[in-house]
Amino acid sequence: xxxxxxxxxxxxxxxxxxxxxxxxxxxxxxxxxxxxxxxxxxxxxxxxxxxxxxxxxxxxxxxxxxxxxxxxxxxxxxxxxxxxxxxxxxxxxxxxxxxxxxxxxxxxxxx
Amino acid sequence: xxxxxxxxxxxxxxxxxxxxxxxxxxxxxxxxxxxxxxxxxxxxxxxxxxxxxxxxxxxxxxxxxxxxxxxxxxxxxxxxxxxxxxxxxxxxxxxxxxxxxxxxxxxxxxxxx
Numbered sequence: 331x332x333x334x335x336x337x338x339x340x341x342x343x344x345x346x347x348x349x350x351x352x353x354x355x356x357x358x359x360x361x362x363x364x365x366x367x368x369x370x371x372x373x374x375x376x377x378x379x380x381x382x383x384x385x386x387x388x389x390x391x392x393x394x395x396x397x398x399x400x401x402x403x404x405x406x407x408x409x410x411x412x413x414x415x416x417x418x419x420x421x422x423x424x425x426x427x428x429x430x431x432x433x434x435x436x437x438x439x440x441x
Numbered sequence: 442x443x444x445x446x447x448x449x450x451x452x453x454x455x456x457x458x459x460x461x462x463x464x465x466x467x468x469x470x471x472x473x474x475x476x477x478x479x480x481x482x483x484x485x486x487x488x489x490x491x492x493x494x495x496x497x498x499x500x501x502x503x504x505x506x507x508x509x510x511x512x513x514x515x516x517x518x519x520x521x522x523x524x525x526x527x528x529x530x531x532x533x534x535x536x537x538x539x540x541x542x543x544x545x546x547x548x549x550x551x552x553x554x
Contacts, residue, residue, distance in 0.1 A: 362539055362542075373531050373545030376542045376544075424540075428539065431483055
């Protein structure tokens with residue numbers, strides 16, 4: 331079993347829909363939870379960052395962490411065609427400079 | 442604006458060639474990483490370095506080596522390129538603390554023929 335599980339998709343939704351992307355993990359020591367967005371033929375870029383549990387909101391994006399269930403989510407409201415990309419979750423812990431990555435979910439927003 | 446620059450966007454090399462992929466960061470980051478990314482397999486760590494002249498093997502180091510002679514530069518070397526090394530190669534850098542996340546380059550699409 332991988333440390334971080336993420337459905338690769340693709341996930342196809344109509345423009346304006348609310349999108350929910352998820353990852354599950356097995357290592358309870360993870361404290362840093364991140365979402366990266368990767369456009370085609372580009373490198374990933376940091377989108378959202380959360381430390382420990384709770385929610386974080388930035389514009390149309392909300393990141394949630396549920397440590398009791400070992401489950402993290404990224405919500406995108408009022409989705410736009412420009413949100414079409416691959417979204418990767420990543421997790422890390424103190425005293426370790428490596429992030430552990432999900433496989434990435436390909437998201438397609440249809441106009 | 443912080444940057445990680447990879448020297449080539451696209452490369453085509455022949456089987457058996459020695460291939461150098463260069464990565465430079467301008468953020469004074471301690472850590473640097475080389476990943477390859479393949480459809481369905483996600484990001485796989487090849488090597489990383491947490492300091493100048495220091496290197497650690499990642500999950501798939503076979504067939505690769507690295508060099509970090511200066512803090513800002515991390516090179517990936519394919520000693521004898523093979524067709525199964527055709528992939529997207531991504532370089533990343535980070536501060537010592539993982540909580541700040543990584544900054545990635547734009548990637549090098551390597552095709553070995």
